[in-house]
Amino acid sequence: MEDIKPTEKKNFSRALLSRIPHYRKYLSSLSDKEGYISATVLANKLSLGEVQVRKDLAVISGEGRPRIGYEIKPLLLSIENALGKDRISEAVIVGAGKIGCALLEFDGFLDYGINIVAAFDTDSHKIGTFPSGKPIFGTDKIKEYCTEHNTRLAVIAVPTRSAQEVCDILVSSGIKAIWNFARIDLKVPKDIKVYREDLALSLAHLNSLIND
Amino acid sequence: MEDIKPTEKKNFSRALLSRIPHYRKYLSSLSDKEGYISATVLANKLSLGEVQVRKDLAVISGEGRPRIGYEIKPLLLSIENALGKDRISEAVIVGAGKIGCALLEFDGFLDYGINIVAAFDTDSHKIGTFPSGKPIFGTDKIKEYCTEHNTRLAVIAVPTRSAQEVCDILVSSGIKAIWNFARIDLKVPKDIKVYREDLALSLAHLNSLIND
DNA sequence: TAGATTGTTAATCGATTAACAATC
DNA sequence: TAGATTGTTAATCGATTAACAATC
Numbered sequence: 198m199e200d201i202k203p204t205e206k207k208n209f210s211r212a213l214l215s216r217i218p219h220y221r222k223y224l225s226s227l228s229d230k231e232g233y234i235s236a237t238v239l240a241n242k243l244s245l246g247e248v249q250v251r252k253d254l255a256v257i258s259g260e261g262r263p264r265i266g267y268e269i270k271p272l273l274l275s276i277e278n279a280l281g282k283d284r285i286s287e288a289v290i291v292g293a294g295k296i297g298c299a300l301l302e303f304d305g306f307l308d309y310g311i312n313i314v315a316a317f318d319t320d321s322h323k324i325g326t327f328p329s330g331k332p333i334f335g336t337d338k339i340k341e342y343c344t345e346h347n348t349r350l351a352v353i354a355v356p357t358r359s360a361q362e363v364c365d366i367l368v369s370s371g372i373k374a375i376w377n378f379a380r381i382d383l384k385v386p387k388d389i390k391v392y393r394e395d396l397a398l399s400l401a402h403l404n405s406l407i408n409d
Numbered sequence: 410m411e412d413i414k415p416t417e418k419k420n421f422s423r424a425l426l427s428r429i430p431h432y433r434k435y436l437s438s439l440s441d442k443e444g445y446i447s448a449t450v451l452a453n454k455l456s457l458g459e460v461q462v463r464k465d466l467a468v469i470s471g472e473g474r475p476r477i478g479y480e481i482k483p484l485l486l487s488i489e490n491a492l493g494k495d496r497i498s499e500a501v502i503v504g505a506g507k508i509g510c511a512l513l514e515f516d517g518f519l520d521y522g523i524n525i526v527a528a529f530d531t532d533s534h535k536i537g538t539f540p541s542g543k544p545i546f547g548t549d550k551i552k553e554y555c556t557e558h559n560t561r562l563a564v565i566a567v568p569t570r571s572a573q574e575v576c577d578i579l580v581s582s583g584i585k586a587i588w589n590f591a592r593i594d595l596k597v598p599k600d601i602k603v604y605r606e607d608l609a610l611s612l613a614h615l616n617s618l619i620n621d
Numbered sequence: 622t623a624g625a626t627t628g629t630t631a632a633t634c635g636a637t638t639a640a641c642a643a644t645c
Numbered sequence: 646t647a648g649a650t651t652g653t654t655a656a657t658c659g660a661t662t663a664a665c666a667a668t669c
Contacts, residue, residue, distance in 0.1 A: 211614045212660070215607055235626065244594075248662060251627065263627040263668045286616050295511035300608070302507050305592060309613035350616055374615040380517060382456075390618050392611050395427055396512070399604050401521035402423045403586040404498050404562055406602050424636070447650065460638060463651065475644045475651040 209279065213253055218308050219243050221276045224269060235266035281310025287346060291363045292354035293318035293333050296378055300352060302329040311350065315342060336363070343370035352376045421491065425465055430520050431455050433488045436481060447478035493522025499558060503575050504566035505530035505545050508590055512564060514541040523562065527554060548575070555582035564588045
C-alpha cells in the first residue's frame with residue numbers, strides 16, 4: 198500500500214534544498230512530460246555530477262528504474278511536494294525598511310512553498326499601506342496576527358537595537374523559526390530555530406577568493 | 410625577521426570568515442586591551458568550542474603562548490588585518506531597486522574591509538542621486554567607472570532578463586568576482602568567480618527544520 | 622542477451638571535535 | 646615544580662565523489 202498522506206516535510210540538507218528548484222525548473226520547461234528522464238541527462242543539463250543527481254532524486258522520490266530513468270510526471274510531483282507546493286507555509290516580516298521591503302517584493306519564496314503574508318513596522322506612514330500587495334501593520338499587532346494565523350516563520354529586519362525585543366514578541370506569539378537580519382545574536386528558547394543572516398559574508402568571501 | 414609587508418589576503422573558509430567579526434567585536438569591546446586572553450575565555454564569551462577558537466586563532470595570527478594565552482593587541486591587529494581593514498576593497502552595485510538600495514544602505518560591509526562605492530541603474534530618476542551618500546550612475550558608465558577605479562567586485566541586483574547582459578559588461582570592465590541576486594545562472598569566463606545568492610533558501614531551510 | 626542506468630557501498634574531502642603532547 | 650593553556654595529531658561528521666553490484 199502506498200502511503201499518500203497529506204505529505205510530510207522531509208529534512209533536506211541546505212545544499213540539497215538549494216538544488217531542488219533547479220530540477221523543478223528544468224523538468225517544468227520540458228514540453229513533453231510524458232516520458233522518462235535519466236540522471237545522466239539531468240546532470241548534464243544542470244552542470245551537476247550525475248551521481249549527485251541520482252542521490253538527490255533517490256532522496257526526493259526514489260522511483261527510478263534501471264535502464265529507463267525516472268518517470269517525469271511523478272518525479273515533478275515529488276519535487277513539488279518536496280518544495281511544499283501543496284502546503285504553503287506563511288511567514289511574516291518585522292521591519293519594513295529597505296531590507297524588509299525588498300523581501301516583501303521578492304517573488305522567490307513561493308518556489309519553496311513559502312508565502313510572505315504581512316509585515317509589521319512602527320512607522321505610522323507605512324502602517325496601513327500595501328507595498329507589493331502585502332499589508333503593513335503596526336508592531337503592536339504582531340501577537341494578535343501570528344496567534345490568529347498560526348504563523349510559525351518570521352523575518353527580523355529591524356535595527357539592531359530593537360531586534361531582541363521584537364524577537365521576544367515573536368517567540369511569545371508562537372513563532373518557531375526566525376530569519377534574523379539584525380546584527381546581533383538573539384537569545385531564544387532552545388526549541389526556537391534562528392538563522393542569523395550575514396549580508397556582507399558572501400561578498401567578503403568572494404573578495405577573499407580573488408587574491409591573485 | 411618579521412614579514413610586515415602591506416599584508417596579504419589569506420584564503421579563509423567561509424565558516425571561519427564568518428566568525429572573525431565576532432572575535433573582533435568582543436576584543437574591541439574590552440576596556441583594558443593590555444593583557445592576554447585565552448581561547449577558553451573567548452570561546453565561553455562567544456559560545457563557541459574552545460578548540461575551534463584555538464584553531465581559528467592559529468590560522469589568523471598564530472601568536473599564542475601556552476599557559477598565558479594570546480596578547481590582545483597583536484591579536485586584534487591580526488584580526489583587523491584578516492578582515493582587510495588596511496586595504497579596503499571597493500565594490501559596485503548594478504541595479505538600484507529594492508535589493509540594490511538595501512545593500513547600498515547596509516553598513517556591514519566595512520566590517521569585512523569592503524566599501525560599496527557606487528551603484529548603476531537605467532532609471533533616469535535615480536541617476537544622479539546619492540541614496541545613503543553613494544552615487545547612482547547610468548549603466549552606460551559601468552565600464553568607464555570600473556576600469557578607472559580598478560574595481561574588482563560587483564553585485565548584480567537587476568531583473569533576471571538583464572542580468573546576463575550586465576554580467577558581460579562587468580566582465581569586460583575587469584570585474585573579477587560577482588555576487589548575483591538575479592535568479593539565473595550567469596555564464597562567465599572560468600577565472601571569474603560568481604556566487605549566486607538564493608534569498609529564499611535560508612527561510613526555506615528554517616521552514617524544513619520545524620517539522621514538528 | 623547486452624548494455625545502459627539505477628541504487629548501494631566505499632573513498633574522499635573539508636570542517637569540526639576530541640585526545641594528547643609540548644611549553645611557559 | 647605543577648598545572649593551565651597552546652598547538653598538533655587523530656577521530657568524527659556530513660556532503661560529495663567514485664566504484665561496483667543489481668536490474669530492467
